[in-house]
Amino acid sequence: MPATPLEVENLSAGYGPTRVLEGVSFSVPAGRRLAVLGRNGMGKTTLLATLAGQTRRYDGKIRIGSSDVTGLPSASRAHHGLGYVPQTRAIFPTLTVEENLFVGLKGRPKTALQEAYAMFPRLAERRxxxxxxxxxxxxQMLSTARTILGRPSILLLDEPLEGLAPVICEELMAAFSALAQTGDMTILLVEQRIQSALDFADQVIILERGRLAWSGTPEALAQDSEAVERFLGVGGLH
Ligand SMILES: Nc1ncnc2c1ncn2[C@@H]1O[C@H](COP(=O)(O)OP(=O)(O)O)[C@@H](O)[C@H]1O
Ligand SMILES: [Mg+2]
Known part of the structure; x- marks a missing residue:
C-alpha cells in the first residue's frame, strides 16, 4: 500500500466517561513524518489509541486517504492501512521471535519475514x-517489525525509545528513517526524546491536557524557547 494522508478533525475521545482529548485537529500529507510531543499524561498515547480505534470517541472525524474510518472498529482500520506500535510493546512472550513475526504476516508468504530481518538484523540472530x-x-524491534510486515500506509509509533540505551535508540531511529525514506509510509512518532523526534520529523504537534497547544515545523519549535519551556518543560533543545 502506498503512503496515505491522515486527516484528523475536531477529535474528542477518552475512556468511558473520562474525556482526555478535546477538539484535536491536524493533518499529515502522504509520506510525511509527524512528531507528537507533550509531557507525561497530556494525551499522546490516547491520541494514537484513538486513531487505532481503541478508545471511546465522543466527537470528530478521522480520514485515511479518501476513506472516513471514524466509525470503523480497530481491525478494519488496519485493513485501511493503519499500523499501530503501542507504547507497551505488545509482543507474545511465550512465542519465539519468528512466531511473533508470523502473526504480523497477515496472509503474506513466510519469505516476507526477510523484510523484517533486513530492517533489524538482530531479530534474525534471535529468531x-x-x-x-x-x-x-x-x-521494540520485534513489535515494530511485526507491524511493518502488514505493510501499513500509516505507521503510529508510541515512545519507541522509552527506557532504551542510546546506542539502541540510534539503531531504531536509523531504521525508522530508512522506512521514511522509502516514501511508503506516513509516520506519526510520539517521543519524550525531543531532539530525536525533531531530527526525524518534518512537522510537529504538541498536546497539552488533551488539546492541541502548538503546531509547526521542527525548526520553528527549536526557535520558540517559550513554547519548549511551557509545553515540554525543558530549558531548551540541544
Ligand atoms: N485506560 C485509561 N482509563 C482512564 N484514563 C486513562 C487511561 N489511560 C490514560 N488515561 C488518562 O488519560 C490522560 C492521558 O494519558 P496518556 O494518553 O497515556 O498520556 P501520554 O501518553 O501523553 O503520557 C491521563 O490523565 C491518564 O491518566
Ligand atoms: Mg504515552
Missing part, C-alpha cells in the same frame, strides 16, 4: 529466542 528473552530494544 529462535522467546519474546520473554529479548532485551527492551529487541522487543
Amino acid at each position: 529462535r529466542n522467546l519474546g520473554s528473552q529479548l532485551s527492551g530494544g529487541e522487543q
